[in-house]
Amino acid sequence: MTSNDFLFGVIPYVVGVLAIIVTILRWRMRQFTVSSLSSQLLESRKLYWGSIPFHWGLSIILTLHFIALIIPQAFELWNGAPLRLYLLEITGLALGLWALFGICVLIWRRYSDQRVMTVTTKSDLLVLGVVLVQIITGVWIAIGYRWGSYWGTAVFVPYVRSLFYFQPNPDLVAALPWVLKTHVLSFFAFLAVFPFTRLVHIITLPLQYFARPWQKVVANRTPSTPDFEPNTTGGSRAPVVVGADDSRV
Amino acid sequence: MRVRAQMSMLFHLDKCIGCHTCSVACKNLWTDREGAEYMWWNNVETRPGTGYPVGWEDQDHYKGGWKRDKKGKLKLTLHSKGGGVAKAFYNPSLPELEDYYDPFTFKYGDLFTGPAQEQQATAIPISKITGQPVEISSGPNWDDDLGGSDTYAKNDVSMQGVTQEVRAQMEELERVVMNYLPRICNHCLNPACVGACPSGAIYKRAEDGVVLVNEDKCRGWRQCVSACPYKKVYYNWTTGKSEKCILCFPRMETGQAPACAHSCVGRIRYMGVLLYDADKIEEMASSPEDELLQAQMDMILDPNDPQVIAAAKASGIDDGWMDSARRSPVYRFVKDWGLALPLHPEYRTGAMMFYIPPLSPIVSTIEEGLVRLDLPSERRDFELLDELDKARMPVQYLANLFSIGDQEPIRHILKKMLSVRSYKRRQSVDNAATGQVDQATIDMLADAGLDEQMAEDIYRLTTLPTIEDRFVFPPYHREVAIEELNDPLSAKGSTGFGYLASPKRGA
Numbered sequence: 001m002t003s004n005d006f007l008f009g010v011i012p013y014v015v016g017v018l019a020i021i022v023t024i025l026r027w028r029m030r031q032f033t034v035s036s037l038s039s040q041l042l043e044s045r046k047l048y049w050g051s052i053p054f055h056w057g058l059s060i061i062l063t064l065h066f067i068a069l070i071i072p073q074a075f076e077l078w079n080g081a082p083l084r085l086y087l088l089e090i091t092g093l094a095l096g097l098w099a100l101f102g103i104c105v106l107i108w109r110r111y112s113d114q115r116v117m118t119v120t121t122k123s124d125l126l127v128l129g130v131v132l133v134q135i136i137t138g139v140w141i142a143i144g145y146r147w148g149s150y151w152g153t154a155v156f157v158p159y160v161r162s163l164f165y166f167q168p169n170p171d172l173v174a175a176l177p178w179v180l181k182t183h184v185l186s187f188f189a190f191l192a193v194f195p196f197t198r199l200v201h202i203i204t205l206p207l208q209y210f211a212r213p214w215q216k217v218v219a220n221r222t223p224s225t226p227d228f229e230p231n232t233t234g235g236s237r238a239p240v241v242v243g244a245d246d247s248r249v
Numbered sequence: 250m251r252v253r254a255q256m257s258m259l260f261h262l263d264k265c266i267g268c269h270t271c272s273v274a275c276k277n278l279w280t281d282r283e284g285a286e287y288m289w290w291n292n293v294e295t296r297p298g299t300g301y302p303v304g305w306e307d308q309d310h311y312k313g314g315w316k317r318d319k320k321g322k323l324k325l326t327l328h329s330k331g332g333g334v335a336k337a338f339y340n341p342s343l344p345e346l347e348d349y350y351d352p353f354t355f356k357y358g359d360l361f362t363g364p365a366q367e368q369q370a371t372a373i374p375i376s377k378i379t380g381q382p383v384e385i386s387s388g389p390n391w392d393d394d395l396g397g398s399d400t401y402a403k404n405d406v407s408m409q410g411v412t413q414e415v416r417a418q419m420e421e422l423e424r425v426v427m428n429y430l431p432r433i434c435n436h437c438l439n440p441a442c443v444g445a446c447p448s449g450a451i452y453k454r455a456e457d458g459v460v461l462v463n464e465d466k467c468r469g470w471r472q473c474v475s476a477c478p479y480k481k482v483y484y485n486w487t488t489g490k491s492e493k494c495i496l497c498f499p500r501m502e503t504g505q506a507p508a509c510a511h512s513c514v515g516r517i518r519y520m521g522v523l524l525y526d527a528d529k530i531e532e533m534a535s536s537p538e539d540e541l542l543q544a545q546m547d548m549i550l551d552p553n554d555p556q557v558i559a560a561a562k563a564s565g566i567d568d569g570w571m572d573s574a575r576r577s578p579v580y581r582f583v584k585d586w587g588l589a590l591p592l593h594p595e596y597r598t599g600a601m602m603f604y605i606p607p608l609s610p611i612v613s614t615i616e617e618g619l620v621r622l623d624l625p626s627e628r629r630d631f632e633l634l635d636e637l638d639k640a641r642m643p644v645q646y647l648a649n650l651f652s653i654g655d656q657e658p659i660r661h662i663l664k665k666m667l668s669v670r671s672y673k674r675r676q677s678v679d680n681a682a683t684g685q686v687d688q689a690t691i692d693m694l695a696d697a698g699l700d701e702q703m704a705e706d707i708y709r710l711t712t713l714p715t716i717e718d719r720f721v722f723p724p725y726h727r728e729v730a731i732e733e734l735n736d737p738l739s740a741k742g743s744t745g746f747g748y749l750a751s752p753k754r755g756a
C-alpha cells in the first residue's frame with residue numbers, strides 16, 4: 001500500500017467511522033459537554049469582527065462544497081455560461097477571504113484578551129489550527145488553481161463517489177498538487193477532531209426552533225387528564241416528561 | 250379552563266432592610282463556583298438606581314420581553330425565530346461581563362507569605378476569572394444605599410415620567426429617598442426566556458410553574474439571557490451553559506422555603522400557591538397596554554370558587570395542592586387584599602412574583618433649622634390619604650415599576666397600607682385603654698376598601714406572622730413522580746439520580 005492509498009483510501013473511513021460513532025456516544029452519554037462554548041460574555045467587540053465572518057463565510061462555502069459533491073450537475077449547469085462561472089468563483093474567493101479574516105481575528109482575540117485566554121483550551125487551539133489550514137489552502141486553491149468550481153467536480157466527484165460506494169480509488173487524486181491534497185487531508189483532520197472538540201456543536205444547529213410553539217411546559221407527574229401526554233419513555237433516565245406544549249403565542 | 254398551580258413569592262418592600270442576606274444565602278447554596286461567580290440569582294438593588302446588571306430595565310438596549318405588534322399579536326422583542334437562529338453566532342443584545350461586573354477576590358495569601366517590611370501587607374484584588382490583579386470599578390450592588398447616585402440613581406430608566414421638579418427634590422439631601430428591591434427570577438407565565446431558546450432547553454414545570462434550564466439540552470446560544478427582561482438568566486462562562494434561579498425547587502419539594510426566603514432577615518417574603526388559567530395566557534400577554542395589568546391580576550383564580558375547584562380537579566391538581574392554595578399568604582395579599590403587584594408587567598411575561606410597594610416618609614423642608622413635615626399641622630397623624638404626593642418616593646416612580654406608569658393602582662395600595670397603619674395607631678396608641686376606634690377611622694378603612702377584620706388580618710400577616718404563616722407549601726409527592734419515571738430500586742447502591750458525569754466544561 002502506498003502512502004497515497006493509506007491517506008486517501010483508509011484514513012477517510014477511519015475518521016468517518018470515528019466521527020459518527022463518537023458523536024453518537026457523546027450525544028447519548030455526555031450531552032452536557034455539547035455546547036457552542038461561546039465566550040461572548042467575556043469579550044464582545046472583537047468577537048463581532050471575528051465570529052460573524054468566520055461562521056457565515058464557512059457555512060456558506062461548506063454548503064457550496066456539499067452541493068458540488070452531491071449534485072455536481074447543478075454546478076455544471078450553472079457554469080455553462082462563463083459570466084456565471086466568474087461570478088461563482090469571485091463569490092467563493094470573497095467568502096474564503098472573509099472567513100480567513102474572521103479566523104485571524106478570532107485567533108488574535110484568543111491571544112490578546114486575558115479573559116478569553118483563560119477559557120482557551122488546547123482543544124480550542126487544535127480546532128483553530130485545523131480550520132486555519134483548511135481556509136488557507138482553500139483560498140490558495142481559489143487563487144492558484146483557478147476555476148475550481150469547474151474542474152473540481154470532474155476531479156473530486158468520482159473520488160468521493162468511490163468512497164461512498166466502498167470501492168475507494170485513491171489513484172484518482174494521486175496526481176494532484178500538494179495544496180489540493182492538503183486541503184482534502186485537512187478536511188479528514190477536521191472530521192477526526194470533530195466529535196472530540198467543540199466542533200460537535202455544528203450538528204446542534206437549532207432548526208427544530210421553527211417547528212415548536214413559543215412556550216414549553218413539562219410535567220413531572222402524569223396527570224389524570226389528557227392535558228399532558230402520559231409518559232411513554234419507559235426506562236428513560238430523563239427526569240422529565242415532555243408534555244403538551246401550550247400557549248401558542 | 251385549564252387550571253395550573255404556580256409557586257409564587259411575595260415581597261413586602263415596606264419591610265426590606267437591604268441586608269443582602271438573601272443574596273448571600275443564594276450565592277452560598279447555588280452560585281459559589283467557577284463560571285457562576287458573577288451571578289446573583291437573587292440580588293437586592295437600591296432604587297432609584299440602575300440595578301444589576303446595570304440598566305437592566307433599558308429594553309431598547311437589551312431587547313427583553315415581548316411586545317404587541319400593530320395587529321395585536323404578541324412578538325418577542327428580541328427576535329423572530331429565523332433571527333434567533335441567525336444571531337446565534339453573535340448576539341448583539343447580550344450584556345457583557347462589564348454590565349454585571351468582573352468578579353473579584355483578594356490575594357489573601359500575600360498577607361502571610363509577603364516579605365517582612367515596614368508597612369503592613371495588603372491583599373490586592375484579583376479577578377476571579379483571570380486571576381490577574383484588577384481595578385474594582387463595579388459590583389452587583391455598587392450603588393447600594395444610593396452610592397454614586399450622580400451616575401446611578403440619575404440614570405434610572407424607571408424615572409421616566411417623574412417630573413423634573415420632583416427629581417430635583419430627590420437630589421436634595423433632606424428629601425432624599427430610597428427603597429430596596431430584592432429580585433429573583435419571576436417564574437413567569439409567558440416566559441420570554443423559554444420563547445427565545447432555539448434549542449428548547451428551557452421549560453416551565455406544569456405542577457408548580459418553576460422555570461428551569463435543562464443544561465443537557467442547552468447549547469449556549471445565549472438568546473435567553475437577552476430575552477429575559479429581568480436579566481435573570483445567566484451564562485456560565487466555563488461550562489458554556491445558561492443557568493438561572495431554580496426557586497430552590499429541591500427545597501420546596503421537601504417542604505422547605507427557598508434559601509433566600511428562609512434566610513430573609515426582614516421576614517419580608519411570603520410563599521404560597523396561586524392558581525391560574527393556562528388557557529388565558531396568550532390573551533393576557535397580548536392585551537393592550539392599559540388592560541395588561543388587570544388582565545394579569547385576573548389570571549389568578551379563586552381557590553374557593555366551586556367552579557375553579559371542579560376545573561382544578563379535572564386538570565389533575567390534587568386536593569393537597571388545593572388546600573394549600575386556600576391557605577396561601579400570597580393569595581391573601583395579592584387577591585383578597587389587593588396589596589401587591591408584579592414587577593414591570595409591561596414586559597408581558599406574566600411575572601409571578603409579587604411586590605407590595607413601599608411607604609415612605611413625607612417630604613419635609615428645613616425651616617429655621619427645624620425639620621418641618623410638609624403637612625397641615627392639624628393632620629400630623631400620618632393621615633396621608635389625600636396627600637400621597639407628599640410621600641417622598643414619587644408615586645409615579647412606583648407606578649413605573651409596578652403598574653405600567655398608571656398611578657391609580659399604586660395610590661390604591663398605599664392608601665390601604667396607610668389606613669391600616671392609622672387604624673392600628675388609633676387602636677393601640679390613641680385608644681390603648683379600650684382598644685376601640687371611632688367611626689371616622691372605620692370610615693377611613695371603608696374608604697380604602699377595607700373593613701376592621703381585614704385591617705386586623707393585614708396587620709397580623711404583615712407584622713406578626715410565624716414561619717408557617719409566611720410559607721405554605723403544598724405536598725409535592727415527589728416520590729410518586731419519580732416512581733413514574735424511574736424504577737427507584739434499579740438505582741439502589743448508586744450515588745443518586747443526579748449528574749451521570751460532573752458538570753464540567755466540554756471540549
Ligand code: SF4
Binds near residue numbers: 436
Ligand atoms: S424572569 Fe425568569 S421566567 Fe421570566 S423571562 Fe426571566 S428568566 Fe424567564
Ligand code: SF4
Binds near residue numbers: 512514515
Ligand atoms: S434578606 Fe430580606 S430584608 Fe434582607 S435584603 Fe433580602 S429581602 Fe431584604
